[in-house]
Amino acid sequence: MTKMIIGGAQIGGIQKAETREEVVARMMALMDQAHEKGVEFLTYPEMTLTTFFPRFYVEDRAEFDHWFETEMPNHATAPLFAKAKGYGMGFSFGYCELTPEGEHFNTSIIVSPEGEIVLKYRKTHLPGHAEYEPERSHQHLEKRYFLAGDTGFNVVRNQGVIMGLAICNDRRWPESWRVMGLQGVQLVTIGYNTPSQNNLSKDEGIERRVYHHELSVCAGAYQNSTYAVAVAKCGMEDGNHMFAGSIIVDPDGFVIARATGEGDELIVAEADFDKCAFGKSTVFNFEAHRRTEHYGLIVSQTGVKEPAQ
Amino acid sequence: MTKMIIGGAQIGGIQKAETREEVVARMMALMDQAHEKGVEFLTYPEMTLTTFFPRFYVEDRAEFDHWFETEMPNHATAPLFAKAKGYGMGFSFGYCELTPEGEHFNTSIIVSPEGEIVLKYRKTHLPGHAEYEPERSHQHLEKRYFLAGDTGFNVVRNQGVIMGLAICNDRRWPESWRVMGLQGVQLVTIGYNTPSQNNLSKDEGIERRVYHHELSVCAGAYQNSTYAVAVAKCGMEDGNHMFAGSIIVDPDGFVIARATGEGDELIVAEADFDKCAFGKSTVFNFEAHRRTEHYGLIVSQTGVKEPAQ
Numbered sequence: 256m257t258k259m260i261i262g263g264a265q266i267g268g269i270q271k272a273e274t275r276e277e278v279v280a281r282m283m284a285l286m287d288q289a290h291e292k293g294v295e296f297l298t299y300p301e302m303t304l305t306t307f308f309p310r311f312y313v314e315d316r317a318e319f320d321h322w323f324e325t326e327m328p329n330h331a332t333a334p335l336f337a338k339a340k341g342y343g344m345g346f347s348f349g350y351c352e353l354t355p356e357g358e359h360f361n362t363s364i365i366v367s368p369e370g371e372i373v374l375k376y377r378k379t380h381l382p383g384h385a386e387y388e389p390e391r392s393h394q395h396l397e398k399r400y401f402l403a404g405d406t407g408f409n410v411v412r413n414q415g416v417i418m419g420l421a422i423c424n425d426r427r428w429p430e431s432w433r434v435m436g437l438q439g440v441q442l443v444t445i446g447y448n449t450p451s452q453n454n455l456s457k458d459e460g461i462e463r464r465v466y467h468h469e470l471s472v473c474a475g476a477y478q479n480s481t482y483a484v485a486v487a488k489c490g491m492e493d494g495n496h497m498f499a500g501s502i503i504v505d506p507d508g509f510v511i512a513r514a515t516g517e518g519d520e521l522i523v524a525e526a527d528f529d530k531c532a533f534g535k536s537t538v539f540n541f542e543a544h545r546r547t548e549h550y551g552l553i554v555s556q557t558g559v560k561e562p563a564q
Numbered sequence: 565m566t567k568m569i570i571g572g573a574q575i576g577g578i579q580k581a582e583t584r585e586e587v588v589a590r591m592m593a594l595m596d597q598a599h600e601k602g603v604e605f606l607t608y609p610e611m612t613l614t615t616f617f618p619r620f621y622v623e624d625r626a627e628f629d630h631w632f633e634t635e636m637p638n639h640a641t642a643p644l645f646a647k648a649k650g651y652g653m654g655f656s657f658g659y660c661e662l663t664p665e666g667e668h669f670n671t672s673i674i675v676s677p678e679g680e681i682v683l684k685y686r687k688t689h690l691p692g693h694a695e696y697e698p699e700r701s702h703q704h705l706e707k708r709y710f711l712a713g714d715t716g717f718n719v720v721r722n723q724g725v726i727m728g729l730a731i732c733n734d735r736r737w738p739e740s741w742r743v744m745g746l747q748g749v750q751l752v753t754i755g756y757n758t759p760s761q762n763n764l765s766k767d768e769g770i771e772r773r774v775y776h777h778e779l780s781v782c783a784g785a786y787q788n789s790t791y792a793v794a795v796a797k798c799g800m801e802d803g804n805h806m807f808a809g810s811i812i813v814d815p816d817g818f819v820i821a822r823a824t825g826e827g828d829e830l831i832v833a834e835a836d837f838d839k840c841a842f843g844k845s846t847v848f849n850f851e852a853h854r855r856t857e858h859y860g861l862i863v864s865q866t867g868v869k870e871p872a873q
Contacts, residue, residue, distance in 0.1 A: 379855045379858050380853055380854075380855065381853070382847065382853065403855055404855075404858075407857075407858040408858060410871055411871065412871055412873070417870060417871065424847075424853075427787060427847065427848075428787070428853075428854075429738030429739075429741075429742065429783075429787060430738075430742075430854070430858075430859045430862060432738075433738065433739075433861075433862050434858065434859060434861050434862060436868070437861045437862070437865050437867075437868055437869065438861075438868065438869065438870060438871060439868045439869070439870035439871075453846075455842075455846055456842065459816075463816065463818075466817070466818075467786060467816075467817060470779070470782055470783050470786060470817055471783065471786075471787070473779055473783075474738075474779050474780065474782075474783035477776060477779060477780075478736060478737070478738060478780070507768075507772065507776075508775070508776060508779055509772075509775075533764075533765065535868065537762075537764055538691065538733075538736065539736075540867075541866060541867045541868055542866055542867025542868070544689055544690070544691065544733075544737075545689075545737075545739070545866050545867070546688050546689065546712055546713075547862075547863050547864070547865070547866050548716075549688050549713075549716040549717060549739075549743065550739045550743060550862055550863050551863055552742075552743050552746045552747075553739060553742050553743060553746070553856075553859055553862050553863060554856050554859050554860055554862060554863045555856070556746050556856075557850060557851055557854050557856050558746075558849075558850045558851030558854070559745070559746055559747070559748045559844065559850055559851070560746065560747060560748070561726060561747060561748035562719055562720065562721055562726065562747060562748075564721070
């Protein structure tokens with residue numbers, strides 16, 4: 256029997272001028288609320304510490320190095336780590352990582368209740384583009400500022416639960432979920448920053464985009480019999496709107512908690528991780544039902560190859 | 565510009581006593597309706613010609629060979645092929661196939677408007693079990709009566725559209741969709757026979773199961789930017805209830821047509837296959853975004869391997 260109260264700490268927009276310390280103070284206020292509600296594991300968004308700067312273009316990428324962290328924990332985040340350790344709470348959050356080798360990643364970590372980083376993940380599926388593209392209603396330059404992640408989708412046992420990480424666009428790709436599912440994942444923790452408008456289609460506004468978000472998370476959870484927490488940084492940020500829609504989903508693919516606003520907001524649910532076992536041993540018993548001899552293209556081929564005319 | 569009116573021919577329960585000829589007459593009545601509505605491609609369910617006999621156990625499997633077709637078209641289905649050819653209509657349907665070598669498959673085919681079988685698919689993901697299991701509220705013996713399919717998920721150009729086939733439980737597996745997506749699929753045609761009750765869980769009744777069905781089809785369509793038609797054989801059949809819920813889904817993952825009853829019923833929608841291109845060239849541009857170096861487990865590992873304790 257592994258029951259745990261889990262939470263998602265949705266964060267409203269973070270403007271360019273806000274300091275890391277100001278953001279961490281907001282994160283800690285949500286952590287205090289979470290502790291009051293008995294939360295034992297808390298998920299924060301992607302790129303929690305800063306504005307979503309890939310909406311801005313700079314010719315010289317190094318000008319944006321100040322959005323990146325060169326160590327973790329660091330001066331600004333140490334109080335967050337200390338507070339969580341004091342509460343005996345595990346947590347995950349995303350930030351931009353600049354390595355000693357000068358590589359840039361969109362990164363997320365899981366921190367144990369003892370304050371140790373027990374899993375680091377670097378975003379695999381970078382959306383958007385690398386150069387300025389004037390036909391877009393706004394820029395989404397993740398492929399400019401980040402390298403595609405080199406970690407893959409690993410999992411870790413933390414607080415008695417098999418946990419994995421995904422970031423934003425990863426949630427739309429069933430491959431992300433399945434690789435973790437094959438490692439028995441019971442809780443997928445996801446942060447995202449998702450613009451409310453498709454920058455190449457005026458027709459795809461917030462309602463369609465929230466639907467796609469929820470469809471992807473619910474399908475991924477159901478098809479791998481895992482809990483999922485998907486948490487937004489959202490609302491108005493430097494004049495751009497990102498949708499909210501933070502959710503907690505059970506291993507049957509149903510939403511069991513949902514944010515109601517677009518600002519800093521805690522969502523909470525009780526997870527009974529034993530409930531993962533039913534799906535994993537019946538309809539999604541992978542050993543009994545998967546037929547890998549017919550899946551080869553998924554790994555051997557990256558893009559589309561249509562049949563001959 | 566490839567627009568086409570597509571249809572799904574939902575079929576109400578087929579009782580044990582019904583003959584193939586009686587079933588084909590029902591199929592043809594729906595085909596007449598479809599023709600009146602301008603349908604150019606029509607999808608019928610899985611195992612259209614017979615009752616869903618895997619709910620029954622027989623010790624000697626050969627006793628059930630009479631549920632299988634040894635040739636296609638055959639005497640019973642020839643009038644259906646002829647009618648479709650007369651209308652210039654393409655169609656797909658499922659049946660149980662017994663090969664000259666004595667192998668049994670749960671099979672589906674696509675028939676061109678010229679009356680040729682242009683694609684044959686044998687069901688990959690057989691649900692259920694192979695032996696009588698008294699703890700189940702009903703039996704689901706697909707693994708007893710069928711071999712897992714040996715075809716894999718191929719596609720074919722038919723009527724100017726890249727089409728693929730999946731059968732029932734295949735729709736829950738993102739691998740089915742992705743292998744076809746990697747071949748540029750624009751229309752996935754799916755038939756199903758799905759009991760309204762999970763035979764190992766009293767808590768999982770019709771509402772949850774219809775949700776799982778729709779979640780899987782909508783996610784598969786969205787994540788591969790393809791139309792999908794998913795069509796039930798449903799209602800009461802030999803004292804067992806199967807859910808209806810036939811749907812047509814667009815490449816954005818939205819339901820655009822839906823059955824309202826549980827009997828023989830036609831659903832129709834106009835498909836604009838050019839709409840597949842937007843998703844395939846942006847958020848799901850596989851060549852730009854997929855990272856196959858991190859997907860290896862999907863093919864190299866069948867079952868779950870959990871991390872060490």
